[in-house]
Amino acid sequence: MADLKRTVLYDLHLGLGGKMVPFAGYEMPVQYPMGVMKEHLHTRTGAGLFDVSHMGQVLLTAKSGRIEDAALALERLVPVDILGLKEGRQRYAMFTNNEGGILDDLMVANRGDHLFLVVNAACKDADFAHLQTHLTDCDLGLVTDRALLALQGPAAEKALARLVPDVTDLRFMDVAIRQWDTAELWISRSGYTGEDGFEISVPEKFAVKFAQKLLDMEEVAPIGLGARDSLRLEAGMCLYGHDIDTTTTPVEGNLTWAIQKARRSGGARQGGFPGAERILGELDNGPTRRRVGLRPDGRAPMREGTEIYASPDGGQPIGTITSGGFGPSIEGPMAMAYLPADLSEGATVYGDVRGKRLPATIVAMPFQPTQYKR
Amino acid sequence: MKYTEDHEWLRVEGDLVVVGITEHASEQLGDVVFVELPEIETMVARGDEAAVIESVKAASDILAPVDGEIVEVNEKLVDNPGLVNADATGDAWFFKMKIDDLSVLDEFMDEDAYKEMIS
Known part of the structure; x- marks a missing residue:
């Protein structure tokens, strides 16, 4: 598989018997010997560990240093209330184009003095360029020295808490920085399966050891892209490039729940994002x-x-x-x-x-x- | 037992040919979740799509390996598609065909040749 990138966990996947396939420019495990069906069910009853290091992690800081300015800057590109996003919280968002279509969907977290974004692997370069072009009042950093893991399922909290005891206080869509060994973990209580769980950004040099510690636990199994897809589909979540893309608006995509009052017609900061005319029109009159x-x-x-x-x-x-x-x-x-x-x-x-x-x-x-x- | 390049096995049972997919094929497909069988008394030509098998990953066709008539189908697979993964070369046969001349099976691979092909 020429020209494909590998995550830092590549050798671990091979060692676990992962069947590697090309995905978004990376060689990723589509399944392990357990098989898609059992991996899916295991995630719903125990805990599944996913390598999502191919996704893009972006840091966004206003040149003024003020989080409000970073939030208002990002609001120029998304129909979402970022200013109202409290410190330590995360929210779903999407970049829109001038026609109201969706360029990518993403997670945005408020980390006190800056925003942390997680974007889709296939879109990350385009997203970063889009941010650089439009947010000249911000400093942007593409994080390239961290892996991203997801631990999902009813046993996820118990498993992760053995390594990082102070994650149990996090609620759904909270984000926090926690220590493990000498590593700084960027943790959010969220995921792409419909289960309770966490996404954990871990420095690359600690990633294999951290993943192995989790996999050594009875209730944790490695899960591939096949089950990731059936889990997210059962949870009703969109896969970018399939269920939403540049030809679908957030309203058509049934994502109006992600457009808060402040950005709608009559809201405190109505419109002001690409494609606002069409998107607000569809919100008011129906798609x-x-x-x-x-x-x-x-x-x-x-x-x-x-x-x-x-x-x-x-x-x-x-x-x-x-x-x-x-x-x-x-x-x-x-x-x-x-x-x-x-x-x-x-x-x-x-x-x-x-x-x-x-x-x-x-x-x-x-x-x-x-x-x-x- | 004979084998086709499409990973089907053929077994002679009296004057009928029983058709299924190999264990190798069932492993490649992954967990089977749906099977659509042909109607009985259908005449099929070699290479026709005779049955459909869907796994969690994708849909695949089961091709008629030879010309003939479908005379019996394995209804158990409709209610329990997972049987294909559990017992591909045994209980999980797909259909039985009546063919004019059983000697056409001679051209297919034997077990050693098939094993070599998939190795």
Whole structure:
């Protein structure tokens, strides 16, 4: 696999029997010998360890040194209330373009005198350039000497607390800096599985040792990208480049919950982000299409790209599935699709699977209840 | 037992050919979550898509290895797709075919040749 980058945990993955595949320019483990299904279920009952070091970690500091200025600067690029984000807290956000489409989705944390951003691997270079171009009043740092691990599942707190006892006081979406050995860990209580858990930024030179300490614990197993995808899909979370992209707005993407009052029409800092006209218009008047959850009635999975029809025969497609597969915890197929906004939950639509139109029901997401420790 | 380049196994049972996928194929596919079987009494030509198998990762076709008629399908796989991972070369057969001339099976690989192909 020429030209692919490796994370600092590459040799550990090989040692664990990880099956490596190209992903976002990196060689990453798609699964371990346990297999996708068992890895998924293990994360929902024990604790799963994910290497997400390919993701981008960015530090953003206002040249004035004031956190308020950093927050207001970032608000020029996201439709999210960053000024209202308290110290030690994290929030979901998205970079928008002038058409209201989404350039990337990300996490933003307030760390007192600066912001810490975590962005998608495939977008990190473009995101960093975007920030540099537009936030000339800020100093930006791409963190290149840290790995990023996620420990997810009901046993995550117990496992991590053996190494870092003072993580138990963190609540969902809290961030904090904690010591382990002589390393400074940047910890958030969040993740991409719908479970309680943590994301831990650890200096590269400590990463293998830290990961190994966790893996040595009975309840912790390594989890690959395959289960990461089925876990996030069951949790109703978007995968950038599939469920959201430059052609979908946050309102169409059903992400209005991430646009706080302050940035909406009539809010204290309404608009002022790329594509505001379209996005605020859709918030006020409703979008024409929206991302919804689908449960196929039978057992056949409806995969990405499956066209959706309003009736069992005839007519034109009314939408397309953007993510779809089998949910090991819900023991059945599930999917996300963009469908006309006038269709409501409970409505039946038809997915074209190998030339046959199979019924599916529009349902609320998440498919699997989330287990956050609020 | 004979083997195809598409990782299917063929076993003669009386005047019928039983078709399944190899353990190697089931390992590569990962956990199987859905199986769609052909209708019985369907005539198929070699290379036709006869059945569909979906794992947590992706969908794959099971191709008809030879010309013939589908005379029996393994309904157990519909209710329990995981059987493909548990017993690929045993209980998890997909379908049985009636073919004109069993000697066409001679051209397929034997176990040693198949093992060499996947090694």
